[in-house]
Amino acid sequence: MTSGRLKPRVLLGVSGSVAAYKAVELIRLLRKFCEVRVVLTRAGSRLVSEKVLREASGFPVWTSLFKGSTPIPPGTPGGSHPLAVVPHIEFAKSADMVLIAPASADLLAKLALGLANDLLSTLCLYATCPLWLAPAMNTKMWNHPAVVQNVRTLRQRGVPFLGPENGHLACGEVGEGRFAEPSEIALQVESHFRLFGKWKGRRVLVTAGPTQESIDPVRVLTNHSSGKMGFALAQAALNRGAEVTLVTGPVKLAPPNVARVIGVKTALEMRREVLKAFPKTDLLIMAAAVADYRVRRASRTKIKKARGGLSLRLVRNPDILAEVLRRKKPFQRVVGFAAETDHLEKNAREKWGRKPCDLLVANRVGGGRAFDNDQNELLVFSPNSPRPVRLAKDSKSRLAEKLLGMLDEF
Ligand code: C5P
Secondary structure, eight states: OOTTOSSOEEEEEEOSSGGGGGHHHHHHHHTTTSEEEEEEOHHHHTTSOHHHHHHHHTSOOBOSSSTTOOOOOTTOTTTTOGGGGOHHHHHHHHOSEEEEEEEOHHHHHHHHHTOOSSHHHHHHHHOOSOEEEEEOOOHHHHHSHHHHHHHHHHHHTTOOBOOOEEEEOTTSOEEEEEOOOHHHHHHHHHHHHHHTTTTTTOEEEEEESBOOEESSSSOEEOOOOOSHHHHHHHHHHHHTTOEEEEEEOSOSSOOOTTSEEEEOOSHHHHHHHHHHHGGGOSEEEEOOBOOSEEESSOOSSOOOOOSSOOOOOEEEOOOHHHHHHHHOOTTOEEEEEEEESSOHHHHHHHHHHHSOOSEEEEEEOBTTBSTTOSEEEEEEEOTTOSSOEEEEEEEHHHHHHHHHHHHTTO
């Protein structure tokens, strides 16, 4: 943030997605910690009124390149360039972030190509601060090869994406493309401003998701882990400016930006990647739901149906966390997770005895809890507190922020 200013400045672009009306709530939340100026595209203005956005932000809404410019008296030095006195250009120069929420498919295409045919796309080329995007569109549009390609281009350029999420869309369909919750976007932006740099230089390794153990070329043994908690933790570490590596089992989530992402399938692959990266890691967070067992010898051909049942011979997988704890150097911190269906506190405490991590994070699973859920509640065992700390039900991103907050003290 530019020194001497009390609040960071966010230039909020609102483009023509049906979710544009949600920008009003987003502005309300953002204004709690930053200055917001709104740039509205033409299509956006058909979905949410300029007046409402002006009321919400407390400032005029910018819609065109030249509207609002002050005429320059002839002969003024540098005055021949109309952009020199246009207020939104001045603001873009000093903005700490350009956030486009919602970002339509059209806007993603413009940004990927570097077009500058309206105010918002022009400012995006002009601003030197981070650009963040929160897309929202119909699932078919989001999955269209052209959009997929544009998203990939932007990601490769280092642009972070917030969402989209899976859920009910304005068009009545259900699928990926839903605008991320305004509270979620505001949380990420706030963490970026409040915490960025706090963990600069820290190397963080996070594992996430389930593992898959082959039975035969067609079938697998796996679990219901969605990877959401691990991904939220990786994002929270990124927000603090850490250098993050994410080792993930098969999940359906878009990876947080700038993290080095290593995709694995089996517990043995995860073990190999974790042990390889661990010596250069300051903090390891083992949020993955690693399979405890694998099939002793997976069949090379599809097992045919036969009369009667089928017995599979399973063997134990190595316990990665236990192994890492044996190799841990004094400067390294390790966080483990315990997923329990019953006797949460007792079982987790017992696990903590066997695997003495710096934090052991217990959560109750089963019956739709924790796994594949956006919310969770946690019980955190730490040597700093005689009793486990209870983190009440909340979004996984907020819980991730709270957990990392506990690690600030280590
Ligand atoms: O003993 P339990 O499997 O419940 O321990 C859970 C913790 O251990 C998690 O942090 C999980 O990532 C890790 N784990 C592991 N290797 C396994 C099984 C679990 O590292 N094979």
